[in-house]
Amino acid sequence: MDRWPNVSLARRMMLAAAIWGLVVLIGGALALSALYGAQTLSLLEEDLDQTLVTLTREMSQEGAFLDDGRVTDTERNFLSNDARFQTQYSGRYWAVVGLEPDLTIQGDLRSRSLWDEPVPVSPAQIARAVANPGTTHFADFAGPADQRVRVAARAILLENRETPLVIVAAADRTPNDEAATRFRSMLVGTMIALFGGVFAAMVVGIRYSLQPLKRIERDIADIRAGTRQTLREGYPVEVRPLTEELNKLIGHNRDVVERARTHVGNLAHALKTPIAVLKNEAKGEGQLDDVVRRQTETMHANVEHYLKRARMAARAETLGxxxxxxxxxxxxxxxxxxxxxAKGINVSVEDDGGAVFRGEKQDFEEMIGNLMDNACKWAKAEVVVRISDGPQDLVIDVEDDGPGLTPEQREGALKRGVRLDETTPGTGLGLSIVTELAELHKGRLELDESALGGLRARLRFPKA
Known part of the structure; x- marks a missing residue:
């Protein structure tokens, strides 16, 4: 079951596209951001590992390791060609750590940049390095000057030394983190712009793709308005079966209405003839003749009413x-x-111009003719018909300067067979027929007091 029956196809497609686009773009942004961060960290770790290799090679070449496994205590400035290791708290550090048997730090050689700060390496990282000599282990640590540093540690074994030495290289990872943040910000902006462009393109594409449905809507409106008989040709292959079936349905509707008219005509002929015979035979003065005449007149009035209503219903179903x-x-x-x-009645018409009734001429003549005829019967001298064609509905007022009706009388006048004055000719079916016919055409009849002093009968038909 459709949970959103009133949501348009275009909005559903746009919503689905927006959700999917957001999922893809957010997922892509997170993946790219994580990939960039991992790549910058990998490059930093490669640089630290290379620092360990260079430091070990330089110390070996300088004879820093003695035969008994000790590190010379003479001051040597290793990696002196790299200014970063010569500047205090520069963000680049190295150290060679000697260990006690319990793996606590016995002493160290360090870069000038480290100054008098503790060596940025944790006992856990030392333990992992010692457990796997020759393998570089990485970890984050709180370094000098509250820097967040990335630390590389590698244990090396010397022949005449009981405990290994741990060579440490560290680098401030703040520049890498800031670069990752900048990249993430640029990526978010780019993704937002990309999503906006893609979504706008999707909106245009969806609206363009749904244009054939708009054409069908306009064609059907033209058919209802009577300016077109069938839907146009030239629709895309996807909706062509729909338009062909709609054209067949419209044609079938016309055929059904035509057959209904024929059947109503045949029924009228079949009923009127026996009633006319009965009425013609009841010409005597007896009580039975009188009863037959009254009943045949009632039958005739009822047959006329229902046949007329059947014709109206058939015509009201006609499209176009x-x-x-x-x-x-x-x-x-x-x-x-x-x-x-001879009665001195003047009937005038006030027209805005261009008003059209969406229905057959016979139906409209039936409604407006009944109202105008009633107005002339009750008017003293003037009957005015005003036609107003508004954007929402068609309004036709029939006003007279007669005695008018009270609210109770106006309500009763719309009932079938009710006659408010038995001295006037008629069956009392006129206003009820107008009411029923107006309702068949989605309209209504309203009775109210006229500015002329009499009755105002208003027909109102919506345009939609």
Whole structure:
């Protein structure tokens, strides 16, 4: 089951792409940062290991190791060509450590840079070096001047010495850590910029890929508005089966509506003929004739109502039907002006221009004709039809200057078969038919007080 039914496809794809992109880029940034840090540390350790090798070779060449295994106590300045080992607390240090049998430090030779600080090596690192002579062991240690140093230690065995010597080289790793931090900052900025560019490209690509669906939406809106009969051709192969099936569905809908109209016509003919025969036969003055006449009139009214409703329902299901409002209203106004001329009724039309009813002309004529005819029957002298075509809905007001209706009467007037004045001709079905037909077209009929003093009947049809 879809957990987010109201989330658009574009947003889902963008969200998925954003999450995946973030995972990839964050993972890549962490991996590259860790790789850079490991590489810089490896280079530093290689440099320290090379320092140990150089220091051992130079001490051997200078005769620092005596035959009895002791280190000469004469001051020698090993690695003197490297200025880093000559400057106090420079960040580069070396030391040669002599050990007691319990592996505590007996004494040491050291670089001038170390000065009088303790040799930056831990007992644990010494123990590991002694356990594996000739192998370099690395560890971090708190060095001189609160420096965080990387320490390389290697134990060497001398023939006439009971305990090994441990040669130590250390380097301040702060520059390496700062370089790794700078690289990480640049990497984060680069990844953010890369993610922004990639995400923008994905947004553009997704919107471009979904354009055919937007075209389908516009085509269907045009079909509903009546400006197009079917969806256009030329869709991508991925959505072409959908558009073809929609066109078939639209055609099937038209066929069903047409068959419904035919069936309604046949039914009307089949029902009206027997009713007309019964009514024609009941011409006598007897009680039975009177009962038959009243019942056949009721049957005729009901048949007319339901057949009319069936026709309206069939027409309302037709896709693409549209009717220009003004010509229909003006034609009806002209006709009613002639019919009610003797009564002194004037029917006028106020039109914004360009209004269109989304439905068949016959349905619109049925609704507006009923309202205008009722207004003329009750008006004293004036009936006004106002057409307002707004962005959200189409509104048509039919107002008269007659006696109007109370709120209770307005509510009852919309019920089928209700007649508020038995002296006027009719079956009482007019306003109920208008209400039902308006609802079939997603609209509604509203009754209210008119500014002219009588009744205002308002038809409202949404555009969406």
């Amino acid at each position: 039907a549209r009717t220009d409002v003004a010509p229909v209203v003006e034609s009806l106004a002209s006709l009613l002006n002639r019919l009610f001329d």
